[in-house]
Amino acid sequence: xxxxxxxxxxxxxxxxxxxxxxxxxxxxxxxxxxxxxxxxxxxxxxxxxxxxxxxxxxxxxxxxxxxxxxxxxxxxxxxxxxxxxxxxxxxxxxxxxxxxxxxxxxxxxxxxxxxxxxxxxxxxxxxxxx
Numbered sequence: 001x002x003x004x005x006x007x008x009x010x011x012x013x014x015x016x017x018x019x020x021x022x023x024x025x026x027x028x029x030x031x032x033x034x035x036x037x038x039x040x041x042x043x044x045x046x047x048x049x050x051x052x053x054x055x056x057x058x059x060x061x062x063x064x065x066x067x068x069x070x071x072x073x074x075x076x077x078x079x080x081x082x083x084x085x086x087x088x089x090x091x092x093x094x095x096x097x098x099x100x101x102x103x104x105x106x107x108x109x110x111x112x113x114x115x116x117x118x119x120x121x122x123x124x125x126x127x128x129x130x
Contacts, residue, residue: 022098
């Protein structure tokens, strides 16, 4: 089991920036994947960014490409995944979740499917005011 805990959400003005963090309870799976999703009120949860734990380029949804950057650091005690969010827009308002999969995915599209992930955090609210 892996416990995930997000932090860093809050209220920000349009055009502002936030950095979200996701701390894992232990080192995540070397062959797995990590990702950020978000869910706005009344909408389905959607993929934001993700990557394979053993390397390779990060993937981003079209709506955040060029504005968001995902990264990860870790040691033997656990990992911390970050989501740097710049040029925030009102439509970025959502609860943001981090997710971990025990296995990486063969197809890029597979990163976008929330059912493919095994562990989830509780989420952190991001609100962008106009």
